[in-house]
Amino acid sequence: MEKFHELWIMNEERCKEMAQKLLDADRIIFEQQLGLNWIPPELDFMNNIGPIDATRVPKPSIDVVREILTDQYTDDTAKQTTSHLSNTSMKNILELICDEGDFLIEPKLLALLEPLDSNEKNLIKLDGIFRALKIENEEDIKIMAKYFIDYIQQKNGQRTKVYVSSGAGPETEDGAETDNEHITDAGDSHVELIHPNHALKALREFLEEYRGQRKATSQVAYQVATLDDRDDSLDKEYWSKYPNVVDDKREHLWDALLSGLQKYHSILTARAKLMDENNSLAKQNDELRLLLSKYMQSKVNQELQIPPSQIIQLQLAEQSAGNNSGVF
DSSP states (O other): OHHHHHHHHHHHHHHHHHHHHHHHHHHHIIIIISOOOOOOOOOGGGGOOSOOOGGGOOOBHHHHHHHHHTTOOOOTTOOSSTTOOOHHHHHHHHHHHHHHOGGGSOHHHHHHHTTSOHHHHHHHHHHHHHHHHTOOBHHHHHHHHHTTEEEEEOTTSOEEEOOOTTOOSOEEETTEEEOOOEEEOGGGOEEEEOOGGGHHHHHHHHHHHHHHHHHHTTTOOOOOSOGGGOOOTTHHHHHHTSTTSSOHHHHHHHHHHHHHHHHHHHHHHHHHHHHHHHHHHHHHHHHHHHHHHHHHTSTHHHHSSSOHHHHHHHHHHHHHHHHHHHHO
16 A cells, blocks of 8 residues: 555656646746736646545535535534534524625626525625635535634533634623524534624634644645555546646647747748848849949059940930930
8 A cells, every 4th residue: 555655646746747847838828929817727636645535535615505505415424513513503604604705706796696596696605705715625614614603502501612712702782792693503502603793803713723724734644554445436537637737728729829830930931041142142242343343443444445434424324314304
């Protein structure tokens, strides 16, 4: 198993190196040749290090949100503990994030969402919010949810404080207590969410604490007892993503650009050849002009009865007179 892991890592690093070269070439083509802004493709899969176990791959966040909003979400891996929340609690937390996180969504998109029903509107809004916050999967949502709970009170009377750092607890204004939202959760537990005024602070703390923790633990060693224990159903899909970092559309663009640059090169080559010929003819003209001037100034011309210089001057005068008569 150790050799398999080492071989996987070696091939994975090589694929990432080659994929990065392709991406660098694509960026240079867009920015330097086409003069366009380069938008990198989705590369989250390149954050993986080590063999993939399909049983450990968390569900995408958008699928989890859809199931929660339609009351179809089931957490098969969770146990009935203070950290487990029912679908009702999760739905209320998502609605709280939806209400307080509008500023992360484009105003134009919010206007387009008005005609939709509540679930569809919340689904699209949460998708936009989670994309902005880089909340990618089910595990992220579970951990984030804990930051929105003030306390959970079990049916046996035990009260568990979950979120402390926001100063959560019932909001008080002018000495009057304002109760937060109470939810009866799984196992008759009572869950109290934080006050909406603390929602943004909870999000900020989640991002600061969990992101740092996830980055530090992103390279945890892969441990599977034997190859028979490993689910390899996602291997083919994973490796096929590397040659497709540059998709068919980009390849067609590269081919069209190559064809255009080759034609441009042939035109420039022909132009350079013509310029060389023009320079050669200009050089020959200069040499002939110098030779003619030398002959015209030779003493032999003075010894002749009719020097060639006089004949040339006569011819030029006749030509000039002919041109003037043609004008009138």
